[in-house]
Amino acid sequence: MIEIDNLSFSYGKNAVLQGITMRMEPGRIYGLLGENGVGKTTLLTLMCGLKTPQSGTVKVGGTDPYRREPASLSDQYYLADEVASSGARALDWANTNGVFWPNYSEENFKAMMEEFGVKLDQKMKTMSAGQLKKTHIAFALATGARYIFMDEPTNGLDIPGKTQFRSAIMRFTPEDSTIVISTHQVRDLENIIDPIIILDKQDVLLNASIEEICSRLYFDYGTTLHPESLFTEQLPGGFIQVYPNVNGEESKVNIEVLFNAVAKNKEQIKTLFETK
Amino acid sequence: MNKKFDIKRFWLFLKRELVRAYNDMGLTILILGLAPAILFGIIQAFALIISGEMVSFTYTGILAFSFSLILGCIVIPIKLYGPLTDKRFGSEWLMIPASRIEKFTTMMLITCVIAPICITAITFVTDGLLSLIFHDQYGQVLATKFNFKDMMDFMRGMVYSIGGGDADLEGIEGIKFHMSTAGVLILNWIEYAVFFLLGAVIFDKSKFGKTLLCLMALSMVMSMASTAIVSFCNLDGLIDAISDENPQRLINYIMTIVYVLYAILALVPAYFIWRRVKTLKH
Numbered sequence: 131m132i133e134i135d136n137l138s139f140s141y142g143k144n145a146v147l148q149g150i151t152m153r154m155e156p157g158r159i160y161g162l163l164g165e166n167g168v169g170k171t172t173l174l175t176l177m178c179g180l181k182t183p184q185s186g187t188v189k190v191g192g193t194d195p196y197r198r199e200p201a202s203l204s205d206q207y208y209l210a211d212e213v214a215s216s217g218a219r220a221l222d223w224a225n226t227n228g229v230f231w232p233n234y235s236e237e238n239f240k241a242m243m244e245e246f247g248v249k250l251d252q253k254m255k256t257m258s259a260g261q262l263k264k265t266h267i268a269f270a271l272a273t274g275a276r277y278i279f280m281d282e283p284t285n286g287l288d289i290p291g292k293t294q295f296r297s298a299i300m301r302f303t304p305e306d307s308t309i310v311i312s313t314h315q316v317r318d319l320e321n322i323i324d325p326i327i328i329l330d331k332q333d334v335l336l337n338a339s340i341e342e343i344c345s346r347l348y349f350d351y352g353t354t355l356h357p358e359s360l361f362t363e364q365l366p367g368g369f370i371q372v373y374p375n376v377n378g379e380e381s382k383v384n385i386e387v388l389f390n391a392v393a394k395n396k397e398q399i400k401t402l403f404e405t406k
Numbered sequence: 407m408n409k410k411f412d413i414k415r416f417w418l419f420l421k422r423e424l425v426r427a428y429n430d431m432g433l434t435i436l437i438l439g440l441a442p443a444i445l446f447g448i449i450q451a452f453a454l455i456i457s458g459e460m461v462s463f464t465y466t467g468i469l470a471f472s473f474s475l476i477l478g479c480i481v482i483p484i485k486l487y488g489p490l491t492d493k494r495f496g497s498e499w500l501m502i503p504a505s506r507i508e509k510f511t512t513m514m515l516i517t518c519v520i521a522p523i524c525i526t527a528i529t530f531v532t533d534g535l536l537s538l539i540f541h542d543q544y545g546q547v548l549a550t551k552f553n554f555k556d557m558m559d560f561m562r563g564m565v566y567s568i569g570g571g572d573a574d575l576e577g578i579e580g581i582k583f584h585m586s587t588a589g590v591l592i593l594n595w596i597e598y599a600v601f602f603l604l605g606a607v608i609f610d611k612s613k614f615g616k617t618l619l620c621l622m623a624l625s626m627v628m629s630m631a632s633t634a635i636v637s638f639c640n641l642d643g644l645i646d647a648i649s650d651e652n653p654q655r656l657i658n659y660i661m662t663i664v665y666v667l668y669a670i671l672a673l674v675p676a677y678f679i680w681r682r683v684k685t686l687k688h
Binding site for chain 1: 422430492504506
């Protein structure tokens with residue numbers, strides 16, 4: 131479990147995260163959303179120990195990640211937005227690094243690389259940005275780590291790559307893993323992320339499962355505007371709008387619309403999810 | 407698993423770093439090791455163009471070796487560990503499940519021991535082959551050109567003149583320096599490699615330029631400090647040692663100072679490298 135208590139972090143005078151408290155359960159794929167500059171990447175790097183909180187605590191599996199102890203490092207993997215290249219061939223690179231993760235599976239790495247269409251004997255220096263990202267994604271999932279932090283993993287991936295990424299996440303992630311994905315490309319990950327965390331400047335606006343969101347908000351794909359609509363977007367031939375689900379009806383969550391609704395009605399959404 | 411230093415994990419990390427060094431720096435190390443052949447080739451090519459025949463230039467090996475070592479102790483730490491301050495490479499390196507002490511020891515071992523041994527070994531092989539094939543033009547092998555006696559005589563003369571005498575070496579032949587030419591070279595390599603390694607992990611940009619500036623500033627400060635110490639301290643005891651015709655005592659003082667200085671110049675940057683590895687953030 132990941133436990134964040136009263137976490138604060140700032141870059142000089144620019145406070146990014148302030149008083150953040152949340153829990154992340156095992157066996158879930160968390161979607162970390164937020165506008166530019168709210169601190170998504172900062173939160174990820176704090177969770178994997180690349181930064182240390184200025185106040186508050188972060189515990190990953192009960193330990194402070196900033197201590198960077200080998201045992202906790204071998205339990206997690208951080209996939210940065212931009213990944214490093216190497217002079218080595220993909221499989222050699224993966225196997226040389228994989229020995230440090232006790233659950234690393236060369237077979238899984240090979241299977242994912244095949245699915246991504248990247249050659250195992252290709253030198254990483256000769257790969258395109260997308261191929262390099264795919265190689266790192268394949269390695270991240272092949273480590274079998276219990277905590278995987280991914281920063282914009284679908285950036286730079288082609289259209290088939292995004293589908294393959296979703297498929298790889300579903301196939302190769304251990305059941306008890308906690309995956310945290312920070313992204314702006316919500317449509318790429320719409321069907322796999324659950325729960326959803328929406329960060330605001332110095333606040334967590336929403337941390338709820340898809341089921342919880344569905345029970346409290348109704349996503350209406352219709353032609354008439356609802357008076358209590360929190361956010362409306364015009365589509366060809368109608369609207370998509372979101373409003374409080376007072377009748378307990380079922381609907382399909384549209385994460386982009388949800389995000390906009392939350393961003394425009396911060397206090398109302400917080401109240402809506404705090405009550406009941 | 408959480409042991410601060412696990413020998414098996416350390417070996418795995420060292421192996422990983424050696425593979426990376428081979429991939430990223432292998433060619434550079436090879437070129438540095440081949441420097442005698444490259445320099446010899448350039449000199450002889452020019453000689454052939456100008457005079458139509460090969461010339462004898464027996465300093466090729468020593469020049470090339472010095473050049474390789476100087477360049478190696480600057481380039482290798484900066485190229486191998488400079489990217490640690492880069493978010494992409496640095497975060498990947500920091501997240502490898504090895505302890506901080508294992509990572510630090512690996513860095514030091516590669517830059518201060520393994521890289522110079524590789525460069526020296528390749529240089530000596532190149533040197534041996536050149537000496538064998540072009541003995542008249544290239545001269546003897548490098549090892550014979552480390553003129554230990556000349557160097558000792560030079561140091562003895564220098565010490566004697568500090569003591570107020572001229573550089574007459576008679577009567578002081580028996581002085582022991584407890585240091586060989588190879589020892590001086592190794593200590594110099596370590597000192598500069600550690601300093602440039604520190605620059606590589608501390609500065610985000612212009613690593614070479616900033617480190618060189620710091621090195622120059624440090625040299626100036628140390629020169630001024632040593633001049634001040636010599637000027638203001640009472641050196642009667644040392645001068646007496648010379649006048650008492652017991653120069654070994656003075657030599658021992660000097661060698662102790664040299665060793666302490668080398669130790670400080672290597673250990674202080676090493677401590678700051680360790681601090682940096684421990685606290686590096688991305």
